[in-house]
Amino acid sequence: MIYFRSDYSLGAHPKVMDALVATNMEHTDGYAEDRFSYETADMIREMVGRPDAHVHFFVGGTPTNTITIAAALRPYEGVISPATGHIYVHETGSVEAHGHRVFAAPTEDGKLRPADIEKIMLHHEDEHCVIPKMVYITHPTENGGVYTKAELEALKECCKKNDLYFYIDGARLGTALTWPGNDVTLKDLGQLCDAFYIGGTKIGALFGEALVLMNDHINDHFRYMVKRACALLAKGRLIAVQLKALLEGGEDSLYYQLSRHENEMAIKLAKGVVEKGYKLWLPHQTNQVFVIVPKKKIKELEENFFFYTWAPYDEENDVIRLITNWNSKEEEIDAILEAL
């Protein structure tokens, strides 16, 4: 069975495992109060060009998103998300569990735009309404789309104008940072938003996301929020050790290399698929390829390949999602292209 199902079906890159083994027998204090966590946070602050930023480590994207949002909002405030956003679709109401509304904005392609935000802002009148107070996007989007710097700046402006926090979910941030033609750097992100995270789970780590918080207000008593939400890892250093192994070296780091690899394999796949005469459901960007495939063919593929049937298309066809990972191999791409 060849996996095109998710980018977290494997363990970690061997260099990450080596780092864990190498530091395994050192005693440190718990809960990310250790030299690895401090050093990695410093390194990230430097990469982002924000020596004043706060860095917090999490084991996954859902706690990162939920706790950042919960720390930022007062009880009567909510967060605006594209209707396709992870917090609206795939986190089982964890934001609502903290008492906050997610305003789901319908979008054409998964990208949120200022006009989508303005439409939601209109509905707030007075104390009978939830106040929209934060904008959440995923970069790249849930469909793999890469925001341009101009697009992010427009969102930033819109947030500023409407007194909204701006938060970016970077579960697959590396694939955006390394996408051909991308014009948004880590340093840009440090200027564009109040908070974002660099996702490790889907790009070479066992687990681990680094939240970068530029907003002191959101950071107030942040570790209390993390612990209360059950998300403070006892051996907190494990995340930092992994992220250090991945991120060290900046644009030459393992994280960038693996991200580029995910993209390259996806480009090869998307190109091959089109050459075979299939149509893509969405213009392809980053490591997800959405292909319109006859239902019969899907059945056939499922014998040897593991992937998601993403959406119905028409009577005869469905959309499948093929996703590449940090260890995807050319021969795996060739195999599925052949099978198609």
Add this chain to the structure above:
Amino acid sequence: MIYFRSDYSLGAHPKVMDALVATNMEHTDGYAEDRFSYETADMIREMVGRPDAHVHFFVGGTPTNTITIAAALRPYEGVISPATGHIYVHETGSVEAHGHRVFAAPTEDGKLRPADIEKIMLHHEDEHCVIPKMVYITHPTENGGVYTKAELEALKECCKKNDLYFYIDGARLGTALTWPGNDVTLKDLGQLCDAFYIGGTKIGALFGEALVLMNDHINDHFRYMVKRACALLAKGRLIAVQLKALLEGGEDSLYYQLSRHENEMAIKLAKGVVEKGYKLWLPHQTNQVFVIVPKKKIKELEENFFFYTWAPYDEENDVIRLITNWNSKEEEIDAILEAL
């Protein structure tokens, strides 16, 4: 200043006040454990034709809605509402405050239909998603629209098929029950849904809504839910005394009379407005009339009349809402028609 702003700008009908005064000096136990509450609950059970129903009294619609929903849902479940629904638009996230999502379904006219529900059901896949578990509608709708019996039956069927509770917010129920051509009775409601409430605040009471719960599961430990949500009135009998004064006599009761009056005044108003050459924003039903009026004219009207400018219409016109109340007078209608 003549009020067309809300149907709760006055106190209670004099007969309701009389009932409060007449029972004022009687000692009873607190928290709706008194003979007035028991008798009124019995009377309502009979009116609804459901001797097995549970009746609970509330001081307003927001606690009735929120607590019924919170009592019905498990933490990972949500409620489907038209996007115009009161719980989504005007209750400051009180459902989310209890940890539940409101799925907001866009509708053309404020009426929810089975297709709207089915679309939302599609999104639930597995434990990464919130489970839609209840349908919420207002009858009449927030715009005054009256559901037909066939429409409610279709919703009931859809709920049954999808394992959803069905709950009806009756803040202005009387105006639907007495609308010319309406084919839905209180007894029908007792068969159509899991719970609904008969709203008094907007039809002649100082305050007071009677929740009628046909579903034993939702009723389990219900009073604990009410008290925990701060909504158990110490002198609980006050609600029952008022609702008894209003509802006694069934279709000849004060409640039906006042509701009919609200409708008749609105019909006179809507007719007059159209005769004056104005256009209605929505086909008129029950006690709300939405009129498209030039902005300049609105300014003028505001000198003598108090109402809401509801929505922008085009560059020159806005939509205003004129609402009648249990004590609206013919001369008030004449006055605004003249001013228009």
Add this chain to the structure above:
Amino acid sequence: MIYFRSDYSLGAHPKVMDALVATNMEHTDGYAEDRFSYETADMIREMVGRPDAHVHFFVGGTPTNTITIAAALRPYEGVISPATGHIYVHETGSVEAHGHRVFAAPTEDGKLRPADIEKIMLHHEDEHCVIPKMVYITHPTENGGVYTKAELEALKECCKKNDLYFYIDGARLGTALTWPGNDVTLKDLGQLCDAFYIGGTKIGALFGEALVLMNDHINDHFRYMVKRACALLAKGRLIAVQLKALLEGGEDSLYYQLSRHENEMAIKLAKGVVEKGYKLWLPHQTNQVFVIVPKKKIKELEENFFFYTWAPYDEENDVIRLITNWNSKEEEIDAILEAL
């Protein structure tokens, strides 16, 4: 049946009813945005000697307590209460429903003292602990005890030292203000704490409590908190109209008169009980009298009197609570004394 069970078993004082009837047919805007609410708030600010205070109206003590606490605290903060406090014992976890801990301090007599607070403060170390951030007391206490000015000042100092808000539940505040020997005035309360409320439900109103908020920080977006907690009454003026009728005239007001009456009847009762040879469970203050009575005698009393058996005492005796109300009559006191 003669009622000594609660001080809210009757309706309102006739003058309060008169005020409701007199203002009944006036149109006003809803949700306490009306002249009655504004005027009553002004009057209260003057009585308290704090022109800068914020006044909010509630239908009962539980929403007043819960929402004030929820508005003051961040998610990881909690409130210290005597273990006998209403929020710990009789509000079904409504504070916890908003995500906050109630730290219950055992006390000898229901009065919280600085040493009780200090003991709880000790337990807070770091982000693994809930931060105690507010002190809640009832004045008079749940047992009727009246704090002296010196005691309240000591609590204030302790709160200041420990960075705690200080909030006073005044469900029966009038009985403390009018207790012989009491040295705490409304103006003192305006200086002693961050917030307190003047309770009407138990002293002559149908319902209604006025929260007086001296702390601007707690007041931030307060009405959003109230609405989200389902506690914004549509015809909000009803509370103000009643409280105005009660409080107008300061120390000569109906509120003070009724409070004095409750105390006087209780003094007569307590004195009579002791003369009959019964022992009081607690030294008597304000309108609650706790008497140790043989179980057999209690059975006998229950035939003609309605009261609470409060606590077991020993094998042969239980403690009963007899409570007077704004309309208690000398002959009712005489009747139960005779029966004893």
Add this chain to the structure above:
Amino acid sequence: MIYFRSDYSLGAHPKVMDALVATNMEHTDGYAEDRFSYETADMIREMVGRPDAHVHFFVGGTPTNTITIAAALRPYEGVISPATGHIYVHETGSVEAHGHRVFAAPTEDGKLRPADIEKIMLHHEDEHCVIPKMVYITHPTENGGVYTKAELEALKECCKKNDLYFYIDGARLGTALTWPGNDVTLKDLGQLCDAFYIGGTKIGALFGEALVLMNDHINDHFRYMVKRACALLAKGRLIAVQLKALLEGGEDSLYYQLSRHENEMAIKLAKGVVEKGYKLWLPHQTNQVFVIVPKKKIKELEENFFFYTWAPYDEENDVIRLITNWNSKEEEIDAILEAL
């Protein structure tokens, strides 16, 4: 610096690391839907003698406790814990964050007993009160104390009688299972309670706790509760792989060996300390040793040893906690004994 501060200051036992490395490059589905998770769950069910039990994997004790409690309780229910319990003292109100009260029972030694439970049950009367519905204990206790089988059976009986769930936090369960004289086996636990967990973080894993749920009602939609609380690990297999490496072999497993080692080192330490003339604060059991030490001496020790000063004792002495870990060495014990 020699660490006696916590039992999670090191990484994992080398055999656990080997297992992670050996399985690293295998593709599996995410979120614990993989063969490692299934196999490990089966193995644990067999060890516990409950083929019908549900097994769920967590990254730490706080999410395990919080989510199990939240899944079991209805909104108006609470959990009874010793006042020293981890959920009351060191989880930042995570249970309250889900809306539930923790009833903190004062105990002499950290062990909860039926009489402590009965005292709390007394306070529940009606819908104005939180219903105690679950008992939480830690085994061994937070002070290291080991419950006997008779003690646990008495708690079980008391829970049954009072309609309470019984849940056991096993963060350091191995040290209880292997304590000399212990008479409680894993199979006993499978009969004694509704749920317990086997803690790995403090006994040889990087992280990982296995919740064993015997109660089908608590298990209903459990994975929704886990995801909503942000605690479903993407690469869920990582926990199972570690726990398999630790638990395989039953009483001869690595888990039992490491637990025995922690106990043995602590026994050597406690014995040595007493021989030096120091007094223990509590009778010693399992891997925590509490010693009364002059404050001056503590300062001195802190130069070379890292540990907690646990509590004040008297003017001249404090209590320190020395804790052993899976890799504690005889020479480390000798070193601190010499320094004392």
